[in-house]
Amino acid sequence: MIELSGLTKRYGEKVAVNNLSFTVRPGIVTGFLGPNGAGKSTTMRMVLGLDHPTAGDVRIDGRHYQELKDPLTYIGALLEAKAWHGGRSAYNHLLCLAQSNGIPDARVREVLETVGLTAVARKKTKGFSMGMGQRLGIAAALLGDPRILMFDEPVNGLDPEGIHWIRNLMKSLAAQGRTVFVSSHLMSEMALTADHLVVIGQGRLLADTSMADFIARNSRAYVRVRSPQRERLLDLLHAEGVTPVEAGDGALEVDGATSERIGELAARHQIVLHELSTQQASLEEAFMQLTAESVEYHAHTGQAPAPPPEPQQAWGEGWRRN
Numbered sequence: 001m002i003e004l005s006g007l008t009k010r011y012g013e014k015v016a017v018n019n020l021s022f023t024v025r026p027g028i029v030t031g032f033l034g035p036n037g038a039g040k041s042t043t044m045r046m047v048l049g050l051d052h053p054t055a056g057d058v059r060i061d062g063r064h065y066q067e068l069k070d071p072l073t074y075i076g077a078l079l080e081a082k083a084w085h086g087g088r089s090a091y092n093h094l095l096c097l098a099q100s101n102g103i104p105d106a107r108v109r110e111v112l113e114t115v116g117l118t119a120v121a122r123k124k125t126k127g128f129s130m131g132m133g134q135r136l137g138i139a140a141a142l143l144g145d146p147r148i149l150m151f152d153e154p155v156n157g158l159d160p161e162g163i164h165w166i167r168n169l170m171k172s173l174a175a176q177g178r179t180v181f182v183s184s185h186l187m188s189e190m191a192l193t194a195d196h197l198v199v200i201g202q203g204r205l206l207a208d209t210s211m212a213d214f215i216a217r218n219s220r221a222y223v224r225v226r227s228p229q230r231e232r233l234l235d236l237l238h239a240e241g242v243t244p245v246e247a248g249d250g251a252l253e254v255d256g257a258t259s260e261r262i263g264e265l266a267a268r269h270q271i272v273l274h275e276l277s278t279q280q281a282s283l284e285e286a287f288m289q290l291t292a293e294s295v296e297y298h299a300h301t302g303q304a305p306a307p308p309p310e311p312q313q314a315w316g317e318g319w320r321r322n
C-alpha cells in the first residue's frame with residue numbers, strides 16, 4: 001500500500017504537487033493519470049525518496065522509503081527508460097543491483113525470463129531497442145520480488161506487442177495481490193489496464209474513483225440522427241420532451257431517447273432518416289474535459305489556465321459534452 005497525505009512539492013514559485021492525499025491499494029492496478037506536467041513523475045519520485053516533499057508525507061506499507069531495509073524487496077519502480085550503464089550486459093546490470101540489495105543471484109535469471117530477455121542477457125545494453133530497455137527496467141523493478149510496483153509511463157514508445165505485454169504483466173502482478181501503481185497521460189490506455197483511477201491536474205487531485213464508476217459516468221450512450229426533414233423532426237422530439245443538441249454537420253444528437261424510440265417516432269410521421277445510430281462518448285473526451293482547465297501549455301492561447309475544479313465538482317453531469 002502507498003499512502004499520500006497532503007503531499008506537496010514546490011520548485012521556487014512552481015507548485016508541482018499540491019496537497020495530494022490518496023491511497024494506492026493492493027490487488028488492483030491503479031492508474032495515475034494527468035496531462036503533461038501535471039506532477040505525476042514528481043509524485044513518484046517523492047514516493048521513492050528521490051525528491052523531498054515541501055510538505056506532507058508519503059508512506060510505503062506504513063514507512064518512509066528511507067526506513068526500508070533492502071527497499072527493492074518492498075517496492076520496485078520503473079521511472080525512466082535507459083537509466084543504466086550502457087557498457088554492461090543486461091545480466092551484469094541486474095546482478096549488480098541484486099548484489100547491492102541483498103537479493104540472491106539466482107533471481108536475475110528468473111526476471112530475465114519473465115521479461116523475455118534471456119536470449120540477449122549477455123549483450124551490452126547500449127545496443128538495446130526502446131522496447132528491450134523498458135523490459136530491462138521492468139526486470140530491475142521485479143528483481144526484489146516486491147509487493148509494490150510503480151511504473152512511470154511504461155508503454156511510452158513501445159510497439160503494440162510490447163504494450164500488450166506490459167498490460168498483461170501489470171494485471172497479473174495485481175492478480176497476485178501486489179500493489180500496482182502506473183502513470184499515463186492516455187485515458188484510452190488506462191481504460192484497458194486500470195481498476196482504479198487517480199487523476200491529477202497542475203499537481204492537484206481531480207478524481208479518485210474506480211474505473212468502473214468512471215466508465216459508468218462517462219460512457220453514456222446518445223443517439224445521432226440525420227434527416228432531410230430536420231425541422232419537423234426537431235418539433236416532434238420537442239413534443240416528446242426530448243431536447244437534442246446540434247452536432248454541427250446538420251445531425252442531431254439526442255440524450256434520453258433510444259434509437260428505437262426515435263426510429264418509430266419518425267416512421268409514424270413518415271419522416272425520412274439518413275442516419276440513426278447509437279454513439280458512445282469516449283473516455284478520452286471525458287478525461288480531457290476533466291483536466292481541460294489544468295492543462296499547463298495550451299497550443300491555442302497564451303492565457304494562464306484557470307485553477308482546476310474541486311474534485312467533487314468535477315463529477316457534475318454537465319461536463320460529459322457541452
Ligand SMILES: Nc1ncnc2c1ncn2[C@@H]1O[C@H](COP(=O)(O)OP(=O)(O)OP(=O)(O)O)[C@@H](O)[C@H]1O
Pocket residue numbers: 011014015016034035036037038039040041042043185296
Ligand atoms: N526539478 C525541477 N525543477 C523545476 N520544476 C520542475 C522540476 N521537476 C518538475 N518540475 C515542474 O513540475 C511540474 C510537474 O512535472 P512532472 O514531471 O512531475 O509532471 P508529469 O505529470 O510527470 O508530466 P509528464 O507527463 O510530462 O512527464 C512541471 O511543471 C515541471 O516543469
